[in-house]
Amino acid sequence: MDDEPPRSLKSIFASAEEARLSLQNARDTTSSDFSDAVSSTVQQYEECLRLMSHLSLFSTNEGVEDISTSNLPYLLVNYHLSEMLQRLPSSSPQERANTLSVAREALERYLHLVDSYSLLPPAYKKLLERYAEAPTTFSTANPGADMAAKRDAKIQNFRAEKELRTKLEFLRTRPGYAAFNDDLGDDTNPSSGGGGLSPDEEAVRAVHLAHVDYTTHMAFQALEGMNRELDVLSKAPDPLMPSRTSVEEDEDARRRARQRDGEYSDRMDLRRLQSTLGNGGPILSVQGKPLQPFTLLNNRQELAKGVFRPGHNLPTMTIDEYLEEERARGGIIEGGGEASWARPEPDEDNYEKADAETLKARAWDEFVESNPKGSGNTLNRG
Secondary structure (H helix, E strand, O other), X not given: OOOOOOOOHHHHHHHHHHHHHHHHOOOOOOOHHHHHHHHHHHHHHHHHHHHHHHHOOOOOOOOXXXXXHHHHHHHHHHHHHHHHHHOOOOOOHHHHHHHHHHHHHHHHHXXXXXXXXXXXXXXXXXXXXXHHHOHHHOOOOOOOXXXXXXXXXXXXXXXXXXXXXXXXXXXXXXXXXXXHHOOOOOOOOOOOOOOOOOHHHHHHXXXXXXXXXXXXXXXXXXXXXXXXXXXHHHOOOOOOOOOOXXXXXXXXXXXXXXXXXXXXOOOOOXXXXXXXXXXXXXXXXXXXXXXXXXXXXXXXXXXXXXXXXXXXXXXXXXXXXXXXXXXXXXXXXXXXXXXXXXXXXXXXXXXXXXXXXXXXXXXXXHHHHHOOOOOOOOOOOO
């Protein structure tokens, strides 16, 4: 069996990048093929980190100008590793929390590596200091900010992300980037190119450094998102322990228990057969157990009537019948409105009623004459 030749850092990184870009557009993220592809990509990025450490590709004693143009993309290996780890499917909240912890460590390594080359802008430098003080409660918004301030911070983060992405896409369209990128040498050489840079190489370096700025911004967003997800996972209930007995074992146990108590038998006994065929026999045993099926006939007709009736209550009288009953009980007030202005015409032949009205009017006139206005209680005048 021939041993395969060792792969270079450049080929492994290119393969991992190709797999990562294809997984970004994957739709079925729950299939086993997707899980296997993500795991394979994670292994490739981890192999890149191992080779980078073996080659001493980056050093804290160097500046960004000491990094060769072909080695600049390897600054993002830890970031891409964290991306893939976050996409790994998990079967339980605890497994997901462990995966997020590993992804967080990869982002921390990326940010410290970028910071060692002074590639963090002042605003992101402050964010890294805040993260170092409280990693588990880190947020891009200021501590103690209200909901309005947090909303403004989200809007600013979105605008910054859009500006960085637009800048990166613009730099990638420059002619010098494609021309120089096709002529890159082997990435296993950790030394710097040295000397002056050609215009094409300057364009490529500008693209890589802009990509670092973009991933730095996204790294802090990812750390904040991980904290929110870990907080939710910490409140998830513990999963139920799997049962030790199968369904068949449970059924057998219940069947044996019923047979032992005499409540169940696979064979139809003679007494039950006789009662089924109509030969009569007692309905209940001495112990009070039913020996044959029976039906309570007390309210059988009522139950039969209610089988096909509507589910809601039906009216028991018409509207006219209800109004008549209410009028008889005095629950309806009549009069008022236009009817109150209608005056019955006097009956000229009804002398008794006319005399009664005349006497009533005369009595009122006499009362008014004997009791003029203001002649009431005069003692309390003040």
